[in-house]
Amino acid sequence: MKKEMEKAFNKQVNAELYSSYLYLSMESYFQSISLSGFAAWMRAQVQEEMFHGIKMYNYIHERGGKAKLEAIAKPEEKWESPLLAFEHILAHEQHVTSLINNLIDVAQDVRDHAAKAFLDWFITEQVEEEASAGQIVDRLRLIGNDSSGLFFLDSELGKRVFVMPVKQ
Ligand code: FEO
Secondary structure, rough: OOOOHHHHHHHHHHHHHHHHHHHHHHHHHHHHHOOOHHHHHHHHHHHHHHHHHHHHHHHHHHHHOOOOOOOOOOOOOOOHHHHHHHHHHHHHHHHHHHHHHHHHHHHHOOHHHHHHHHHHHHHHHHHHHHHHHHHHHHHHHHHOOHHHHHHHHHHOOOOOOOOOOOOO
């Protein structure tokens, strides 16, 4: 793999691990306000982001490169409401989508077709990530100040479990 591509992948490993860290911080926030279903959803999201980071890490090595781990930035600790937390997730995932798009631009610039094929999985994944966060944002807006709606959503989100994809 060309050095420029390796560097870009390493940057994205850090971004995925940061996502995991950010969502772990949100999990802590939801636990602190006793919304255990939201916290469980977030815990699954933490594992999913760690999986994304490790998938890229593995790929760097598979292509003969070396994964380099940098410091992970400190995430926010508090949100004013579940809606603001999920709006943050949606904006963050839109940002991650733009990072993946940039990575594909690098793959195209250095004519790394294999990297481009590998990144297609992430493009599809980002569509899902944005859609699921967006759907929860919409539902929280509809719920507004209705606490029974919030508790219903909490029990629904609590059913989520992370399932490790077969191939890493
Ligand atoms: Fe790994 Fe949520 O993007």
